[in-house]
Amino acid sequence: MLTITVSGMHGGVGTTAVVANLSAALQQQGLRCLCIDANVDNMLRLALAVNPEEKVGWAKASLEGASWKEATLQHDDGRWVLPFGELDADELSRFFPTLVAGQSPLHAVVADLASLPLDCVLIDGPTSRSLPHYSLPNVDLTLYVAAPDAASYALLKQDAGHWPASNYRILINRLQPAQALASAIANLIADDFEEQMVPGVVHEDLIIAEAQAELASVIARAPDSQAAQDFQSLALWCQSEFQSRVE
């Protein structure tokens, strides 16, 4: 079972969109996917067309002592999503210590998953600076999503050397080659982190936002778009990475 944690360099780089569309592409390529939202913001459910009034989630289940399995919801195309859960301020203050403790409830969730008929688990993680403080379970691949902007580059230069795991890769998201600055920064990142780059980028494409607004994935809504192509290539690459590591 392939497990991937997706973490953005900073807020707003598009981590949630990457998780949602990457899982759609993997599902289309035949893998049974589960997306887990590890963020307190609980945003992933909106990208996966969950009813906004739905409050279930693994954190809520853990607080109430219920099984997390009842908090999973299934999308029309077969993907499963396990939201964080809608917690109010009081519940959050009670729950927060467990997130940063040695064994967050997610460890148990992921351990349980091994026995289920799933091929791939995507965890929508916190930003890269917060990631070490959350005790997330070990995964096959950590995908750091960077936007071609100065902040991402600066954070990469500062932090990439200290990242504990060697199984991480950097993905450039929201690239607009027509913009000189974005193009230049993307080239800089690609030059400096040659070995850790994911081959291929995800372009800035309005269709991603439009698809999300229509509660669909880009793969379903606009299969001819470059964004769909980008995510399909990314999904294929993830699979091949996993295969090569298994061997």
Added chain:
Amino acid sequence: MKEDFSSILRARYRHYVGVKVVSLPGKCVLVSWLLFSALFLRNRIAGCESWRLPEVFFPHISLIRPQLLDPLRIVVQVFWLFFMRTPPQKSRTRGFSRRLRYAVGGAKGRLQGLANKAWLQPSFWQTRDANVARRHRQPLTIALAAVLAVLCITVPLDPLAQFVFATALFGILLVFNRLPGRFPQMLMIVLSLLISCRYIWWRCSSTLNFDDPLGLALGIVLLLAELYAWLVLLLGYFQNIWPLNRPAKSLPKDTADWPSVDIFVPSYNEDLEVVRATIYACQGLDWPKDKLEIYLLDDGRRDDFRDFARDVGVHYITRDDNRHAKAGNINNALKQSRGEYVAIFDCDHIPTRAFLQLSMGWFLGDPKLALVQTPHHFFSPDPFERNLSNFRKVPNEGGLFYGLIQNGNDLWNGTFFCGSCAIIRRGPLEEIGGVAVETVTEDAHTSLRLHRLGYNSAYIRAPLAAGLATETLSAHIGQRIRWARGMAQILRLDNPLRGPGLKLRQRLCYFNAMLHFLSGIPRLVFLLAPLAFLLLHTYIIYAPAIMIFLYVLPHMLYSSVVNAKIQGRYRHSFWGEVYETVLSWYIARPTTVALFAPHKGTFNVTAKGGLIHEKYFDWVMSRPYILLVLLNAFGFLVGLWRLYAGPSNEISAVLLNLFWVVYNLLILGGAVAVAAEAKQLRSDHRVQVRFPVALELPSGHLLHAQLVDFSLSGARVELSPDAAEQVGQQVNVIMDRAGREYSFAMTTVFKGREVVGLRLCDQSPSSMVNYVQCTFARADNWVSWKQNMSVDKPLTSMAAVMSISIQGYRRLLRAGPRPLPQLLTTINALVGMAKSLRPQPILIRVEEA
């Protein structure tokens, strides 16, 4: 008013759709048939409805539009239906043919099984070949020479023995033909040499008639031409016996160890547009920028070139005079530059970004290596390919040289400089005094001098740069005349067979290259030889026709089969004859003049980049071939007369010569076909490729598309129909190159259902560099060029040459003076009418009764 309009519209509609109004006789025939079938015939006859009988059984006849020869057609079709058409059930003959096919297939299968043995697999021999080549190059040449010496002593045989001998050996040859690897190929070469040497020996010893002075004189002329062809065959086998297939060598990891390279782009009178792409591509070469200097060498002293060089940031060198043309230009620049290596590109040869990285590696390992040459690849069709529609289907003329011959030369350390797409070490180049200026083929002469001083040369057979082929037949021939004259000059002034410094194998390689250009006169002799008997009634080959047949046919068959095996991927059979014939008249005189008076003659620059607005027939260029065609046609007619009216003991000789004349006419037809210049629509050439791009629309959406062709001014992309609909006027095309993405603003010029044509908007120079990098200079552009080309099959190739030949004669007639085009249309009409009398196959659905 309304009624008039509607009748006009109706008439127009019928005209466009092609519906013709049915005439009264047609209506009568149709109505009478329908009545007849309704009243007197059964509902269904022979599986279809009875009123549809004419439609089904006589599909080429239309009842409502009867034509002149219809009764004849009906008779032929009825005859065919009743006596010839096999009903769709099994018959005894079917079974027999099936059993025969099985037997033959079984034999083939057993042969395939034979070929599947381990020691017959290519991989087994490839590893062995590499080891053997390294260890056995020297004894290999000696052994080969010894074998040849033994074979030269041949024994005359009587006709039956010769027939048996040749047929048996041909069987062995065909068996070897199927086995993979180099050693069967070498054995095939030995067999072919055996037969060809026998032929030449027989010709020299028993076919000259010393009693008839005219016959003797003409016979000796023909014999000399045959000796030339035999020598070229021999040297060709030697040269190509073991193509080296040198791989690219990698450079050291630290770029500080990489040497400095100067890039020279000489130019004289070409358009700036042509040179622009080359300079942009040179700027994008993968090489440390501090070790790369680009020089634009302008012999035309043009202001726009100087301004362009300044704008993009390359060096601009010019000089006051134009002495010694390109060689002088380069020598002048040598004095003003300092790099350790000099890379020379013709102004239209665009290097891919991997050029230096793939070719410089060998220099660092071998201090005596002075030259690395790469192929001249063309992304536009040359006159043969354009006028004969061969582009990317049949290998072009240069395919043999750059694919096989230089590769074979490389084994013997005989690769020579071709003037472009090469890198030369500065030290040796300055040691020989720069590029040679004494001959017009300064490139081969320069490498000859380098070899004389003991330096080595190398050839890398991957196409790393691509350029424009010659535009018109006259430009093409002009270029070849220059090469031929230059090679003949070198043969006279700096004979590779004599003089110090060269090893024997290098001498033979150079000599073969020069010999190849002397083919003008021998080719003309072959084209005119049968006329000696048909018109002048002299026997130039003094032997019975049956003996000629028994010696010539094996000689030609064997060399054809062996050449197809050796050269199959680089040249298809019989095309070489066409290429040589086209050049023969024009290079005959310059080479002879150059052989006797090497210093005469001027350097004429090859014109590049012209536009052909209308298709036309190049009468000037094709005059000599038309003359040869007329002579041969006249000879053919005289031969037919001799068949009827001549003595009966000469009939076999007449038939043999008629055969030869027909073969000559076939080849000449191909030469004539090339002279009909096809229209060329665009001023900048489109290159066909296939790689993915993204189209960014103004709305912020990106569409995924495939780029299918590009040029300096635009591109064409293929999309799904839904995506194509969304493309508007403005679009940014996003291309990637080595992981970097670049965006280029383009406008839509046409839109089809699945294809969109785009024109590149004005770009800044740095953006143009990126564009050329993303398109022309992609490292893998030319690697899969030959994917759609099939390997040579001699019979298929002969059929192709035949059809080209017929097409050539048709074009000649069509372009000719008054009575000829009408003659052509008459012939076409007659042939069409005869074809329409053929019985047509019918389709019947077999229905249950």
